[in-house]
Amino acid sequence: MFLRQEVAPAMIRGVWMSIRLIVPSAVFGLAIGIITGTLRVYGHSVLRAIANVYVTFFRGFPLLVQLYLWYFGLARFGIYFSPYTAAVIGFSLCSGAYHSEYIRGALLSIKDGQMLGAQSLGFSRTQALVSIILPQAVRRALPGCGNELIYLIKYSSLAYMVTCIELTGEAKILASLYFKYMEMFLIAGAIYLLLVSIATWLLNNAEDWLAVPGFEPPRR
Amino acid sequence: MEQTPVLKVEDIRKRFGEKEILKGVSLEINRGDIKAIIGPSGGGKSTLLHCINFLTLFDAGRVFLNGEEIDHTDRRRLYAYRQKVGMIFQDFNLFDHLSALQNVQIGLVRVKKIPKARARERAVAELERVGLKEHMDKYPAELSGGQKQRVSIARALAMDPEVMLLDEPTSALDPELVGEVHAVIKRLAAGGMTMVLVTHEIAFAGSLAREILFMDEGVILEKGPPQEILYGAKRERTREFCDKIIHFHHKDNG
Amino acid sequence: MHLSISAGMKAVLEGLPYIMGGVWVTLVVVAGALAMGLLLGTFLAIAHVYGNRALRTLTGIYVWFFRGVPLLVLLFLFYFGLLGALHLDLSPFFVSIVVLGLISSAYQSEIFRGAILSIPEGQLKAARAIGMSDFQAVVYIILPQAFRLSIPAWTNEYTIIMKNSAVTYALGVAEIMARANHVAARTYQHFWLYLLAGFIFLGLTSAGTRCLGLLQKKVAIKGYAR
Numbered sequence: 001m002f003l004r005q006e007v008a009p010a011m012i013r014g015v016w017m018s019i020r021l022i023v024p025s026a027v028f029g030l031a032i033g034i035i036t037g038t039l040r041v042y043g044h045s046v047l048r049a050i051a052n053v054y055v056t057f058f059r060g061f062p063l064l065v066q067l068y069l070w071y072f073g074l075a076r077f078g079i080y081f082s083p084y085t086a087a088v089i090g091f092s093l094c095s096g097a098y099h100s101e102y103i104r105g106a107l108l109s110i111k112d113g114q115m116l117g118a119q120s121l122g123f124s125r126t127q128a129l130v131s132i133i134l135p136q137a138v139r140r141a142l143p144g145c146g147n148e149l150i151y152l153i154k155y156s157s158l159a160y161m162v163t164c165i166e167l168t169g170e171a172k173i174l175a176s177l178y179f180k181y182m183e184m185f186l187i188a189g190a191i192y193l194l195l196v197s198i199a200t201w202l203l204n205n206a207e208d209w210l211a212v213p214g215f216e217p218p219r220r
Numbered sequence: 221m222e223q224t225p226v227l228k229v230e231d232i233r234k235r236f237g238e239k240e241i242l243k244g245v246s247l248e249i250n251r252g253d254i255k256a257i258i259g260p261s262g263g264g265k266s267t268l269l270h271c272i273n274f275l276t277l278f279d280a281g282r283v284f285l286n287g288e289e290i291d292h293t294d295r296r297r298l299y300a301y302r303q304k305v306g307m308i309f310q311d312f313n314l315f316d317h318l319s320a321l322q323n324v325q326i327g328l329v330r331v332k333k334i335p336k337a338r339a340r341e342r343a344v345a346e347l348e349r350v351g352l353k354e355h356m357d358k359y360p361a362e363l364s365g366g367q368k369q370r371v372s373i374a375r376a377l378a379m380d381p382e383v384m385l386l387d388e389p390t391s392a393l394d395p396e397l398v399g400e401v402h403a404v405i406k407r408l409a410a411g412g413m414t415m416v417l418v419t420h421e422i423a424f425a426g427s428l429a430r431e432i433l434f435m436d437e438g439v440i441l442e443k444g445p446p447q448e449i450l451y452g453a454k455r456e457r458t459r460e461f462c463d464k465i466i467h468f469h470h471k472d473n474g
Numbered sequence: 475m476h477l478s479i480s481a482g483m484k485a486v487l488e489g490l491p492y493i494m495g496g497v498w499v500t501l502v503v504v505a506g507a508l509a510m511g512l513l514l515g516t517f518l519a520i521a522h523v524y525g526n527r528a529l530r531t532l533t534g535i536y537v538w539f540f541r542g543v544p545l546l547v548l549l550f551l552f553y554f555g556l557l558g559a560l561h562l563d564l565s566p567f568f569v570s571i572v573v574l575g576l577i578s579s580a581y582q583s584e585i586f587r588g589a590i591l592s593i594p595e596g597q598l599k600a601a602r603a604i605g606m607s608d609f610q611a612v613v614y615i616i617l618p619q620a621f622r623l624s625i626p627a628w629t630n631e632y633t634i635i636m637k638n639s640a641v642t643y644a645l646g647v648a649e650i651m652a653r654a655n656h657v658a659a660r661t662y663q664h665f666w667l668y669l670l671a672g673f674i675f676l677g678l679t680s681a682g683t684r685c686l687g688l689l690q691k692k693v694a695i696k697g698y699a700r
Contacts, residue, residue, distance in 0.1 A: 056676075057676070060672070060675065060676035060680070061675060061676060062638070062640035062641075062651070062671075062672070062675050063637065064640040064643070065651065065668050065672045068651075068655075068668045069665065069669065072658070072664040072665075072668070073669070074665065076662065076665050077665065111313075113309060113311055113312075113313035114313060114315060114316065116275050116313055117309065117312075117314070117315065118315070120273055120275060120302055120306075120307035120309075120313075120376075121303065121331055121375065121376070121379055122300065122302040122331045122379065123299070123330065123331055124295060127330055132315050132326075135317050136316060139317060154542075154543070154544040154545070156544075157545075157546045157547055158544075158546060158641065160546065161644060168546055168547055168550075172550060175550075175554065175555075181550070181554035181555040182551070182555035182556065182559050184555075185547055185550050185554070185555050186555070189543040189544075189548070192544055193538070193539065193543060196542040197538075212317050212318075212319075212359050212361075213358075213360075213361040214316050214359055214360060214361030215316070
């Protein structure tokens with residue numbers, strides 16, 4: 001009874017909030033990663049430098065520090081974000097920096113000949129990047145970016161630290177309310193495990209689906 | 221009647237750091253003509269072809285297509301020019317994530333903006349011309365070197381080039397695969413395609429080209445009809461090179 | 475209380491000695507967790523590669539669990555849940571090292587497992603051929619090679635733990651982040667103090683990366699590169 005009336009609704013609310021944090025952050029993060037990763041390899045030297053600085057800081061600062069900067073830090077300058085917005089901004093920018101590393105590595109691993117081949121057919125550099133180079137790079141970067149997405153699911157729990165009540169937060173509240181710490185955190189942990197396992201399964205499928213001969217996913 | 225050459229290259233110079241790779245190379249080719257460039261490795265042959273296509277930017281010199289000078293800073297003009305000049309690379313440069321068919325199709329769709337269905341028809345036809353219709357759904361990783369090079373020829377042909385530049389098209393191939401690529405190039409020649417061919421296959425060059433250019437240390441040292449260059453070159457350097465390579469070739473075949 | 479940079483700098487300078495004191499706490503937490511992860515991770519990796527099916531399943535579940543549950547949830551679970559259930563009274567500091575160590579052991583076991591598997595089979599055969607037991611072969615022949623191969627991935631693991639250690643602030647461990655937060659609560663200069671904390675972490679990760687790079691060079695064997 002207690003489970004159905006008290007725990008289940010709160011946990012479902014929490015999971016839903018976690019998903020609302022994870023999905024947009026994953027999408028923005030990937031987009032940021034692809035753009036900055038590309039700029040770091042093919043961009044103008046000024047843009048390249050800016051992108052490098054961005055990656056250094058957002059990979060170098062702990063995510064918790066970044067979240068606190070967005071939520072508590074900027075408030076001193078009159079910039080107020082809701083806990084949810086601060087969390088999504090923090091997650092997107094941080095995971096974007098990590099994605100950018102994988103994209104950059106993948107771009108660098110693609111032979112010059114692919115660009116030459118495209119240019120010899122009359123492709124512009126941008127066209128060649130979009131339709132020849134990036135589709136290959138994204139396939140190569142997929143295992144790394146996939147790992148980063150898994151990390152994002154787990155790091156979404158830090159949103160609790162900026163008072164955005166998601167799965168971890170709901171579990172904490174329930175635990176303190178009913179003095180059932182062990183049970184509530186085990187349930188929350190199990191739900192995270194489930195989310196991570198589903199994401200892993202989806203990513204493996206995505207890799208198989210995107211696989212073409214010569215770009216097979218590494219077998220795990 | 222004096223005709224305008226399809227492609228004319230004037231006094232191209234290129235240096236990489238200290239080393240001058242091209243020391244003023246000129247060349248012109250008329251419609252339907254075939255020229256072969258031979259010479260030792262590192263003599264600038266490949267660089268010359270890359271420069272002609274502006275894949276490598278040169279320090280000085282001019283390039284004309286049908287009498288009109290190409291200004292590479294005019295991007296739109298450059299992309300149009302490159303479609304008219306088909307390029308075949310030593311190591312194929314097929315797009316690794318695309319099937320043979322998609323490799324031929326993508327230039328038509330993205331560059332020429334031809335609707336997908338019509339581009340596909342054309343791509344299939346080009347693959348059929350090089351004898352690869354039944355392999356059109358295979359990816360580069362599943363094709364032999366000879367097949368890859370034939371796909372790359374089909375890909376260039378699909379853009380309706382007026383002249384083709386072939387940069388050692390068979391040098392990356394196992395010996396038993398060279399024949400199929402040579403056969404395709406011969407058929408192109410028979411169809412009247414204008415070509416500039418860089419090669420180490422002297423016999424092939426001799427049977428195909430009307431003129432052979434010997435290039436060494438960044439200049440064209442000597443040029444003339446195949447018989448003259450291969451067996452009676454005036455320059456010591458040319459004779460030495462041809463003797464060595466012909467000797468090697470005979471030994472290799474016998 | 476100003477918004478100006480000078481007020482921020484003042485708070486940073488005043489808080490600096492106190493916050494730098496947290497560096498030691500952070501370093502001990504990270505070193506403890508890494509050492510624990512190294513020890514446990516090595517055993518897990520060996521168990522997974524050379525163990526029977528039951529052992530392999532068990533280590534698999536262990537790795538799956540500690541790689542799948544978020545750090546914050548594990549910290550809460552161990553500190554509030556497990557300690558309570560077992561009627562134990564341990565400090566947040568100690569629990570933090572254990573939890574970070576357990577998580578790291580799961581990741582480190584994956585690193586070592588990959589390294590062990592990448593060592594050619596001939597090495598084990600040759601060791602057996604000169605009369606070594608399987609245990610000796612693993613300890614004297616396989617592991618020294620596997621550890622060398624693991625250094626780059628291990629360096630990465632160090633930077634991850636270093637950054638994750640900031641989360642132990644949630645249990646009240648007086649590390650860098652916690653101390654920055656104390657000073658911020660007093661001076662209202664959150665932005666500058668968090669920025670300072672970020673730079674300290676950045677310094678610690680780059681210094682550690684450099685040290686491990688030197689280690690890698692030191693233990694490198696000529697002609698043994700991959």
